[in-house]
Amino acid sequence: MRINKLIAGRLGISRRKADEFIEKDRVLVNGILPSPGMDITDPSTVLVDKKPLPEEKKTITILLNKPEGYVCSRDGQGSHTVYELLPSELRFTNIVGRLDKDSSGLLLFTNDGELHNDLTHPSKDKEKTYHVTLNKKISENDLEILSKKGVPLRDGISRFIILNLDTDSFLYEVTLREGRNRQIRRTFNAMGYKITALQRTAVGAFSLSELKPGEYKIV
DSSP, rough: OOOOHHHHHHHHHHHHHHHHHHHOOEEEEEEEEEOOTTOOOOOOGGGEETTTTOOOOOOEEEEEEEEETSSSSSOOOSSSEEEGGGGGTTTTTTTEEEETTTOEEEEEEESSSSHHHHHHOOOOOOOOEEEEEESOOHHHHHHHIIIIOOOEEEEEEEOOOOEETTTTTEEEEEESSSOTTTTHHHHHTTTTEEEEEEEEHHHHHTEEEOOOOOEEEEE
């Protein structure tokens, strides 16, 4: 296992942060400063700040109903982070598929690397479902463009399945298999629509179900 992955998993930090520890000579392997890409076969030989790594934690997956106004990172740089919504003993887990600060809904955390890869790698083709409220009704022509032709964005064509849930409030259900940065917002903006609310309701087999904003559960 790569040393940054090992340190990140044991300390509950990002791999980038683990790399910083290595760059700042805070890590020793058998008493020697390691290279950033070193493979580790015996975790007991690794010290961080002269202390051995914690024992490997059991696999855990958490579902959280993220409220608006929280950022998906450990360091909010002045903003509230989603980790504040979890007790300290669960903050070692990593976020699976981020939501932007203005979005709400289902957010997953896990220390299961295989599950993380299964839910996020493009080749796995996992469905993600969102409830999107717009500032106006989508025209029939635009509905067809979204689901068939697609909308050109700077990083490629964007298309998804869309269903009208409530014409009075312009509420739509959007289902897509991609996960490009702010894809739904950028797609509607390109078509002249403004999103007033965006909530993720499902990722693969996981759903928001009865969780209230700010609540979490272990599955």
